[in-house]
Amino acid sequence: xxxxxxxxxxxxxxxxxxxxxxxxxxxxxxxxxxxxxxxxxxxxxxxxxxxxxxxxxxxxxxxxxxxxxxxxxxxxxxxxxxxxxxxxxxxxxxxxxxxxxxxxxxxxxxxxxxxxxxxxxxxxxxxxxxxxxxxxxxxxxxxxxxxxxxxxxxxxxxxxxxxxxxxxxxxxxxxxxxxxxxxxxxxxxxxxxxxxxxxxxxxxxxxxxxxxxxxxxxxxxxxxxxxxxxxxxxxxxxxxxxxxxxxxxxxxxxxxxxxxxxxxxxxxxxxxxxxxxxxxxxxxxxxxxxxxxxxxxxxxxxxxxxxxxxxxxxxxxxxxxxxxxxxxxxxxxxxxxxxxxxxxxxxxxxxxxxxxxxxxxxxxxxxxxxxxxxxxxxxxxx
Amino acid sequence: xxxxxxxxxxxxxxxxxxxxxxxxxxxxxxxxxxxxxxxxxxxxxxxxxxxxxxxxxxxxxxxxxxxxxxxxxxxxxxxxxxxxxxxxxxxxxxxxxxxxxxxxxxxxxxxxxxxxxxxxxxxxxxxxxxxxxxxxxxxxxxxxxxxxxxxxxxxxxxxxxxxxxxxxxxxxxxxxxxxxxxxxxxxxxxxxxxxxxxxxxxxxxxxxxxxxxxxxxxxxxxxxxxxxxxxxxxxxxxxxxxxxxxxxxxxxxxxxxxxxxxxxxxxxxxxxxxxxxxxxxxxxxxxxxxxxxxxxxxxxxxxxxxxxxxxxxxxxxxxxxxxxxxxxxxxxxxxxxxxxxxxxxxxxxxxxxxxxxxxxxxxxxxxxxxxxxxxxxxxxxx
Numbered sequence: 037x038x039x040x041x042x043x044x045x046x047x048x049x050x051x052x053x054x055x056x057x058x059x060x061x062x063x064x065x066x067x068x069x070x071x072x073x074x075x076x077x078x079x080x081x082x083x084x085x086x087x088x089x090x091x092x093x094x095x096x097x098x099x100x101x102x103x104x105x106x107x108x109x110x111x112x113x114x115x116x117x118x119x120x121x122x123x124x125x126x127x128x129x130x131x132x133x134x135x136x137x138x139x140x141x142x143x144x145x146x147x148x149x150x151x152x153x154x155x156x157x158x159x160x161x162x163x164x165x166x167x168x169x170x171x172x173x174x175x176x177x178x179x180x181x182x183x184x185x186x187x188x189x190x191x192x193x194x195x196x197x198x199x200x201x202x203x204x205x206x207x208x209x210x211x212x213x214x215x216x217x218x219x220x221x222x223x224x225x226x227x228x229x230x231x232x233x234x235x236x237x238x239x240x241x242x243x244x245x246x247x248x249x250x251x252x253x254x255x256x257x258x259x260x261x262x263x264x265x266x267x268x269x270x271x272x273x274x275x276x277x278x279x280x281x282x283x284x285x286x287x288x289x290x291x292x293x294x295x296x297x298x299x300x301x302x303x304x305x306x307x308x309x310x311x312x313x314x315x316x317x318x319x320x321x322x323x324x325x326x327x328x329x330x331x332x333x334x335x336x337x338x339x340x341x342x343x344x345x346x347x348x349x350x351x352x353x354x355x356x357x358x359x360x361x362x363x364x365x366x367x368x369x370x371x372x373x374x375x376x377x378x379x380x381x382x383x384x385x386x387x388x389x390x391x392x393x394x395x396x397x398x399x400x401x402x403x404x405x406x407x408x409x410x411x412x413x414x415x416x417x418x
Numbered sequence: 419x420x421x422x423x424x425x426x427x428x429x430x431x432x433x434x435x436x437x438x439x440x441x442x443x444x445x446x447x448x449x450x451x452x453x454x455x456x457x458x459x460x461x462x463x464x465x466x467x468x469x470x471x472x473x474x475x476x477x478x479x480x481x482x483x484x485x486x487x488x489x490x491x492x493x494x495x496x497x498x499x500x501x502x503x504x505x506x507x508x509x510x511x512x513x514x515x516x517x518x519x520x521x522x523x524x525x526x527x528x529x530x531x532x533x534x535x536x537x538x539x540x541x542x543x544x545x546x547x548x549x550x551x552x553x554x555x556x557x558x559x560x561x562x563x564x565x566x567x568x569x570x571x572x573x574x575x576x577x578x579x580x581x582x583x584x585x586x587x588x589x590x591x592x593x594x595x596x597x598x599x600x601x602x603x604x605x606x607x608x609x610x611x612x613x614x615x616x617x618x619x620x621x622x623x624x625x626x627x628x629x630x631x632x633x634x635x636x637x638x639x640x641x642x643x644x645x646x647x648x649x650x651x652x653x654x655x656x657x658x659x660x661x662x663x664x665x666x667x668x669x670x671x672x673x674x675x676x677x678x679x680x681x682x683x684x685x686x687x688x689x690x691x692x693x694x695x696x697x698x699x700x701x702x703x704x705x706x707x708x709x710x711x712x713x714x715x716x717x718x719x720x721x722x723x724x725x726x727x728x729x730x731x732x733x734x735x736x737x738x739x740x741x742x743x744x745x746x747x748x749x750x751x752x753x754x755x756x757x758x759x760x761x762x763x764x765x766x767x768x769x770x771x772x773x774x775x776x777x778x779x780x781x782x783x784x785x786x787x788x789x790x791x792x793x794x795x796x797x798x799x800x
Binding site: 037038039040041042045046048049060061062063065066067068069070071072091092093094096110111113115126129130133134135136137139140145147149159170172173174177178181269271272273274354357361362364365366368369372376377378379380381382384393397 | 419420421422423424427428430431442443444445447448449450451452453454473474475476478492493495497508511512515516517518519521522527529531541552554555556559560563651653654655656736739743744746747748750751754758759760761762763764766775779
């Protein structure tokens with residue numbers, strides 16, 4: 037986990053703000069769930085491998101004493117590992133107060149106890165949109181269109197999306213004679229990018245025989261310039277459809293997907309910058325009855341690295357003051373009213389070094405305090 | 419802990435955004451620290467009673483096994499209970515990358531394992547500003563001025579601030595012959611609002627004798643229309659000074675305060691809506707050398723209840739559509755370009771009920787999808 041310095045935090049807030057506005061303009065509404073959820077929910081099987089990475093929160097007081105002495109589960113809560121499991125719990129708990137179709141924005145930290153490695157953090161920010169209650173492809177269309185618009189808004193208009201459908205994958209596996217243990221076959225296919233076609237085919241052959249392997253090979257290397265019938269709806273995106281590509285090997289790790297699946301790519305980025313899909317059965321886990329649902333999550337940490345947007349500070353001015361604090365306070369209010377953001381700073385002995393530090397920190401203008409606004413001489417720090 | 423519904427979340431984000439802008443205009447810069455800190459830091463004695471309320475995070479893997487089998491501490495991390503302890507740790511860790519004087523904004527959740535009670539949550543939002551590295555009263559002046567401006571920005575211009583100084587309290591206790599166990603005497607004085615002067619004087623008399631009690635009584639009931647010399651600096655606030663009041667009984671719970679202390683009040687509010695003070699010795703705990711520091715924290719949960727600001731949604735429009743999703747997607751983009759926020763919604767069988775639900779959810783306009791923007795008839799939902 038890490039601290040954010042002022043410049044990093046400013047860029048982050050600015051990007052998030054642009055993304056939020058883009059989503060809100062398309063009728064999405066922001067919601068929030070707590071950072072912690074009941075431990076049972078975080079180990080229900082919906083979170084796949086992420087469930088192994090939960091930071092667990094210790095029981096408290098007598099309950100903890102009892103758990104220790106009776107050798108029971110020590111934790112009753114856990115830090116959320118994604119925003120999807122909490123959202124479906126939220127929808128199930130608050131259904132009566134929510135619109136029939138919920139179009140939700142969520143921006144918040146999630147936690148995973150992964151081994152520390154370069155560029156990966158144990159607390160990181162996710163930004164999700166989800167549509168719950170919409171069974172038709174209108175959900176997929178809106179999610180894709182809004183995500184591309186949000187990426188455009190922060191200057192990442194080269195983003196593209198790979199698309200597949202879990203139902204299509206299943207049909208293809210059936211046709212290849214792979215009916216048992218389809219999940220394991222999908223895991224093998226998912227590795228195409230990393231290990232290449234030959235090795236995937238080899239893995240399939242080992243478990244399901246040569247004939248199945250040949251069929252999988254043919255399907256994975258087929259021409260994908262045409263959309264399969266199951267994904268023909270993407271054409272309804274108009275111009276945006278050209279930014280989508282059918283990827284027959286796209287699987288996505290999570291077990292909960294039931295339909296279309298997406299992965300967002302950016303030229304030069306080492307890994308995907310977002311992804312999602314349809315998960316029609318998860319709400320039913322908590323609410324009893326299924327609710328159609330689909331979502332797309334943006335990986336904010338990677339997006340921040342890629343986006344080259346300029347932090348827009350407005351006119352930033354530093355007023356160097358001595359002992360007249362009362363005068364400085366009133367001058368500050370006058371300058372704010374003129375549109376400046378105004379930092380008061382006591383004049384250092386070494387003014388040259390002070391001005392250099394201020395310029396390095398991105399401030400644009402400075403002035404020595406004067407008795408009135410008229411007498412104040414605003415100079416550039418450049 | 420609780421879920422935030424769309425309307426609550428919108429109001430919250432809008433208020434925070436206004437507060438942030440007000441602070442940023444005064445040269446404060448936003449920073450962020452992780453939600454969890456090392457458990458040792460959260461039990462170092464700096465957090466007072468809050469340290470008893472830490473949600474502790476269980477160790478993981480082999481370390482946990484070892485802790486269980488050897489009967490050692492089971493937790494290595496904890497959820498932060500305030501933003502001040504993490505800030506001072508942040509300043510100590512990142513000093514080389516930070517300006518000499520850091521004027522920090524922090525907005526983020528904190529967690530306290532309190533017994534559940536009405537209106538109090540175990541996860542709640544704090545919004546702090548702090549100035550680190552400024553020894554003079556310029557820090558206090560800027561903190562108070564910025565906090566009042568932020569409260570004004572969200573319509574809470576009736577907020578006032580009670581002010582005292584820990585050093586003044588100590589001097590007064592010394593003069594009353596209370597030199598040992600001053601902390602306990604302060605705790606008694608702190609209860610003036612709740613139990614009244616007579617009972618405070620009684621408590622003092624029991625532990626320190628009648629003479630001390632009489633002196634405390636005289637000091638607490640003295641005329642406070644004049645500022646004591648130690649707090650004369652508040653006059654430098656100009657007009658804002660009239661919103662401050664000297665309160666000789668103000669103590670504030672935390673042990674870490676070393677100078678001026680503040681508590682923000684609002685007419686009709688049951689408890690304070692914010693507070694803070696100078697804490698010159700806390701950074702030194704982690705960094706070795708002391709750094710002058712002061713801060714004010716706003717209790718966002720209470721402020722949200724008090725503020726009656728209107729959620730400004732822009733022009734919100736719902737387009738009721740049937741099967742032409744492609745047309746709807748392109749119409750949506752046109753309407754967004756015109757300044758609407760546009761929610762697409764499939765036409766329900768019971769249109770009357772649907773329109774009523776939309777109006778109840780705060781949407782202003784609706785339209786039935788048409789073949790082009792020109793043919794679209796936008797009507798009011800009111």
